[in-house]
Amino acid sequence: MTNEKEYRMSVVLTVHDQAEALEQQLPLFLSVECGVAYEVIVVDDASIDETPDVLSRMKAEYANLYTTFLPATGHNPSRQRLALTLGVKAAHSDCIVLADIQRPPVSAAWMEGLLVSDAAVVLVYSSRRAGQGVYHQPFYHYEEARRLIVKGERSSGHGHRGRWMKLQRGLYDAVAVNRRHAFDVVRWFDLPVGGFQLMSLRMHTLLKHLFTTPSWH
Numbered sequence: 001m002t003n004e005k006e007y008r009m010s011v012v013l014t015v016h017d018q019a020e021a022l023e024q025q026l027p028l029f030l031s032v033e034c035g036v037a038y039e040v041i042v043v044d045d046a047s048i049d050e051t052p053d054v055l056s057r058m059k060a061e062y063a064n065l066y067t068t069f070l071p072a073t074g075h076n077p078s079r080q081r082l083a084l085t086l087g088v089k090a091a092h093s094d095c096i097v098l099a100d101i102q103r104p105p106v107s108a109a110w111m112e113g114l115l116v117s118d119a120a121v122v123l124v125y126s127s128r129r130a131g132q133g134v135y136h137q138p139f140y141h142y143e144e145a146r147r148l149i150v151k152g153e154r155s156s157g158h159g160h161r162g163r164w165m166k167l168q169r170g171l172y173d174a175v176a177v178n179r180r181h182a183f184d185v186v187r188w189f190d191l192p193v194g195g196f197q198l199m200s201l202r203m204h205t206l207l208k209h210l211f212t213t214p215s216w217h
Helices: 019-030 051-061 079-090 108-112 142-152 163-167 179-186 195-212
Strands: 009-015 038-045 065-070 095-098 121-126 134-139 174-178
Touching (some): 009 079, 019 038, 038 079, 065 079, 079 095
Parallel strands (some): 038 065
16 A cells, blocks of 8 residues: 555546446545555545445545545635645645546556646646547746636536546546646636636737647547
């Protein structure tokens, strides 16, 4: 069993009433065969379905799974940001990956490429089609990634399930961030973005995709 102090990566997932997705996808996060010692932290946002039972079963099977929960009581402008904050606080490593339960790692390279030692933020993209792989986009100052993340993680009105529609437009799979910037990056999630601001973000990200990412995006 890996000592928690030896983890080089902490993958944070937030879920709400997603028992089925956890059954299907969480084992894919937990069983990547790579040269990186990592943990997976799942924050359950007050689920009322079988999510707690699924997590309890999987904790008995996987030593690198840690779970916590966000109580239903209290008011917060964004429960998603609050859940991510809890996950970051629970992490034992300096490389924190803010991921989505519907976009599990496709290979060991997906995971290992997030550990770009001198990058403040790394975005990972993948093609789910046979014969195509992964692409990692590093940023050496975390603010350089702000517009991509604000656009990609903008409020959808669907809480923790909101990224599904965005993924249809070629969004990255996950955001890896150095711990010292993690709370700043979490503040960019689930923001209300619209009008001219959204148009500007779309133009910026379109240019980024045209010149820096593979053609399958």
